Amino acid sequence: MASLSGLCSSFPSLKPNNRIGGELGPVRKDSLAVSTRSNSSFKHSVAREVSADLSKTNDVAGLKQAKQGGLEKDPKALWRRYVDWLYQHKELGLYLDVSRIGFSDEFVSEMEPRFQAAFKAMEELERGAIANPDEGRMVGHYWLRNAKLAPNPFLQVQIDKTLAAVCDFADAVISGKIKPPSPEGRFTQILSVGIGGSALGPQFVAEALAPDNPPLKIRFIDNTDPAGIDHQIAQLGPELASTLVIVISKSGGTPETRNGLLEVQKAFREAGLDFSKQGVAITQENSLLDNTARIEGWVARFPMFDWVGGRTSEMSAVGLLPAALQAFDIREMLVGASMMDEATRSTVLRKNPAALLALCWYWATDGIGSKDMVVLPYKDSLLLFSRYLQQLVMESLGKEFDLDGNRVNQGISVYGNKGSTDQHAYIQQLREGVHNFFVTFIEVLRDRPPGHDWELEPGVTCGDYLFGMLQGTRSALYANDRESITVTVQEVTPRSVGALIALYERAVGIYASLVNINAYHQPGVEAGKKAAGEVLALQKRVLAVLNEASHFSFPSSSLIQRLDDLQMQFSHFNAHCEDPAESLTLQEIADRCHAPDDIEMIYKIIEHMAANDRALIAEGDCGSPYSLKVFLGECNVDELYA
Ligand SMILES: O=P(O)(O)OC[C@H]1O[C@H](O)[C@H](O)[C@@H](O)[C@@H]1O
Numbered sequence: 001m002a003s004l005s006g007l008c009s010s011f012p013s014l015k016p017n018n019r020i021g022g023e024l025g026p027v028r029k030d031s032l033a034v035s036t037r038s039n040s041s042f043k044h045s046v047a048r049e050v051s052a053d054l055s056k057t058n059d060v061a062g063l064k065q066a067k068q069g070g071l072e073k074d075p076k077a078l079w080r081r082y083v084d085w086l087y088q089h090k091e092l093g094l095y096l097d098v099s100r101i102g103f104s105d106e107f108v109s110e111m112e113p114r115f116q117a118a119f120k121a122m123e124e125l126e127r128g129a130i131a132n133p134d135e136g137r138m139v140g141h142y143w144l145r146n147a148k149l150a151p152n153p154f155l156q157v158q159i160d161k162t163l164a165a166v167c168d169f170a171d172a173v174i175s176g177k178i179k180p181p182s183p184e185g186r187f188t189q190i191l192s193v194g195i196g197g198s199a200l201g202p203q204f205v206a207e208a209l210a211p212d213n214p215p216l217k218i219r220f221i222d223n224t225d226p227a228g229i230d231h232q233i234a235q236l237g238p239e240l241a242s243t244l245v246i247v248i249s250k251s252g253g254t255p256e257t258r259n260g261l262l263e264v265q266k267a268f269r270e271a272g273l274d275f276s277k278q279g280v281a282i283t284q285e286n287s288l289l290d291n292t293a294r295i296e297g298w299v300a301r302f303p304m305f306d307w308v309g310g311r312t313s314e315m316s317a318v319g320l321l322p323a324a325l326q327a328f329d330i331r332e333m334l335v336g337a338s339m340m341d342e343a344t345r346s347t348v349l350r351k352n353p354a355a356l357l358a359l360c361w362y363w364a365t366d367g368i369g370s371k372d373m374v375v376l377p378y379k380d381s382l383l384l385f386s387r388y389l390q391q392l393v394m395e396s397l398g399k400e401f402d403l404d405g406n407r408v409n410q411g412i413s414v415y416g417n418k419g420s421t422d423q424h425a426y427i428q429q430l431r432e433g434v435h436n437f438f439v440t441f442i443e444v445l446r447d448r449p450p451g452h453d454w455e456l457e458p459g460v461t462c463g464d465y466l467f468g469m470l471q472g473t474r475s476a477l478y479a480n481d482r483e484s485i486t487v488t489v490q491e492v493t494p495r496s497v498g499a500l501i502a503l504y505e506r507a508v509g510i511y512a513s514l515v516n517i518n519a520y521h522q523p524g525v526e527a528g529k530k531a532a533g534e535v536l537a538l539q540k541r542v543l544a545v546l547n548e549a550s551h552f553s554f555p556s557s558s559l560i561q562r563l564d565d566l567q568m569q570f571s572h573f574n575a576h577c578e579d580p581a582e583s584l585t586l587q588e589i590a591d592r593c594h595a596p597d598d599i600e601m602i603y604k605i606i607e608h609m610a611a612n613d614r615a616l617i618a619e620g621d622c623g624s625p626y627s628l629k630v631f632l633g634e635c636n637v638d639e640l641y642a
């Protein structure tokens with residue numbers, strides 16, 4: 001059966017001949033059922049199946065009974081704890097409060113060897129070790145904000161050149177030096193086409209830093225939903241002519257992104273516009289996307305490097321180009337990230353904010369993801385931070401096997417939106433309901449630019465309410481033994497956004513070492529992509545079977561406008577045809593597809609096609625699958641009316 005890669009084997013315009021970016025606690029082997037797995041991602045060919053109850057294997061110094069003591073509630077003791085553990089990055093104006101996470105001193109000292117091992121692994125990673133063993137790759141996102149760290153001059157030059165190219169290009173677009181063919185004379189819109197790490201970082205940063213009137217307004221196509229794509233293109237309207245389309249895909253072959261490109265190029269054709277004069281590609285060199293852009297002479301191409309993962313690519317051209325085109329100070333973003341990187345290189349736990357986060361995560365989730373991470377920024381502009389962290393944390397930590405091939409099913413689930421809005425949604429459950437989470441508050445001290453504040457009642461501003469809601473929620477949760485972390489920044493700026501991104505990238509890397517997993521690959525995603533390809537391949541077989549039975553041949557692009565038109569057409573055709581169309585039951589379709597076990601998926605395919613006027617249900621209805629009889633026309637419309 002064709003794999004998905006077969007289905008999206010090339011971008012649309014590629015001509016056929018063209019090639020188109022932690023001292024672990026001993027893993028308890030309660031059951032040593034040994035199974036041989038051929039998956040090359042294992043360091044050892046044999047994966048040891050161990051009991052999934054990792055609380056035993058990760059049980060550090062009686063993590064469980066340490067928690068039986070409950071949380072410190074004496075205000076004086078809590079204040080001491082707050083001060084003792086408070087982390088401050090003076091230059092960044094960033095604070096980290098871990099006092100409302102109840103880890104014990106014993107736990108901290110028991111974890112020390114693991115942290116030293118994690119710090120060592122991180123040092124080797126930054127030196128260019130193959131820190132992603134499953135894909136045999138280096139992990140170099142830290143080099144993006146300090147090229148000197150890159151392990152060789154060639155990489156250093158690549159990083160610096162790409163940054164310079166991004167800045168120059170963005171300046172030229174904003175100044176109008178680079179412009180669209182349209183009479184408007186300059187680009188006014190950005191349409192970013194990409195998904196996952198090729199969208200979430202740019203979306204988070206755009207929401208966080210967007211000025212009220214950016215030089216170019218950005219919008220995103222980040223899915224293969226036709227209605228969503230139509231909505232974005234419709235909102236552009238005539239401004240499609242002054243829209244710079246940035247197509248972002250590290251691999252250059254992700255189907256959703258390729259579909260977005262195809263749909264946008266169709267809109268350009270229908271508007272009489274030349275896409276190549278308004279298209280930009282950000283992808284690995286020589287990827288299918290890169291070759292398409294080169295062959296077609298798109299406006300610009302920017303490289304992605306194989307040693308930068310999608311979920312850590314915000315400081316590469318993926319994030320920097322969209323940000324620069326919105327006139328964000330990307331060098332400030334890089335400075336913020338670099339300063340945080342320096343801080344998170346400390347091998348002293350209390351001086352390393354990323355290590356402190358990892359310590360809290362391990363304590364709160366027992367090192368096995370037993371609790372969810374609720375991310376609550378009390379700032380509208382940080383709304384998308386939790387969505388950004390969902391990919392960064394869950395795609396990094398959500399792994400079936402550890403580095404020794406043990407089945408661990410690791411991970412930490414992330415959710416949240418913003419405060420105080422979420423207090424009117426699910427905080428009720430957090431306060432009183434199932435205790436399966438810990439909270440991370442993101443506090444922004446500056447409410448408004450200087451001189452713009454206003455008291456809506458004597459001595460009280462709107463921002464005071466926001467501040468009070470955060471502190472009140474933090475206290476109310478803790479009073480009911482709900483733990484929380486608070487990250488505080490002065491205001492949302494390119495520098496603080498860069499620092500926050502770097503803080504969490506490092507925390508994820510350190511935590512991954514503590515639980516002995518590879519944070520830098522995503523084998524599970526490939527499984528999903530493959531399965532999607534199989535569904536599409538089955539759909540093609542269903543179409544072929546139905547076409548045979550229906551003796552019709554629609555012009556392939558024709559979609560019947562209304563189902564009743566089609567119904568009328570078919571009944572008219574059948575009444576006058578010596579060789580009437582044969583309608584088939586689901587079982588008959590499955591048998592003719594030689595896929596009897598896929599009958600449910602075949603039913604879903606029929607249901608989806610019928611809902612889009614691409615199938616005709618001759619008898620029965622989708623509510624009673626056994627009653628269904630289907631034919632699908634490929635019919636020559638002229639014949640029907642003959
Ligand atoms: O940038 P692309 O190659 O198109 O990949 C887009 C996304 O695809 C997959 O979902 C990966 O798991 C993500 O890490 C990646 O960001």
